[in-house]
Amino acid sequence: MIDCEIRDAQHADLPELLEIFNEQILNSVYSFRINPLTPIEGERWYVSHSDPRYPILVAQPRQPATVNRTALGWASLSPWSDYEAYYRTAEVSVWIRPEHQRQGLGHQLMASLIARARHWDFRVLLSRVEASNRGSLSLHQRLGFQTIGTMHRVGEKFGRLLDVVMLELQL
């Protein structure tokens, strides 16, 4: 178990954040992106989170000497829709380096993200989870998310048709 501080992402974190995300894009069905983000796309993504209502949080080891990384995982809030009536609804996203999963970091990041969402007076958090992703479904359930339903065969990656479970957390 690694002792981590949860803090807001800084621009200097961007290469590590992209490394974490792109590894999942390339090797898992948990992201429905197929192409890794280029540095320019990553820059745009980072800038799209400059509004403090939509933070990117990072898990950083408190004793960097023990782990040669700054970010072991990250989580973000994003707008669910730019239609104004959705102003108090956001979508969550969370990614942990494979070698640091099951060490409590996803839970720690999500708990901080939920606290931040409460701070900004969001009313509902939504999440889309690929249906075979038991770890993520279980993490969401532990944090109080309720299943809304399953969207069947909405994704296609690595030659597989993929279902998506929609979850909500009423704050």
Ligand SMILES: CC(C)(COP(=O)(O)OP(=O)(O)OC[C@H]1O[C@@H](n2cnc3c(N)ncnc32)[C@H](O)[C@@H]1OP(=O)(O)O)[C@@H](O)C(=O)NCCC(=O)NCCS
């Ligand atoms: C899903 C993910 C974010 C969970 O983060 P994590 O740091 O590994 O999870 P934690 O150690 O904080 O676990 C918290 C709880 O979630 C559940 N959980 C997490 N991983 C699990 C797994 N592989 N199987 C079953 N339950 C799991 C457990 O209830 C766990 O509590 P416990 O350890 O006391 O049993 C992480 O594994 C990950 O990044 N996976 C790949 C990317 C991904 O799926 N992202 C989410 C996209 S929706």
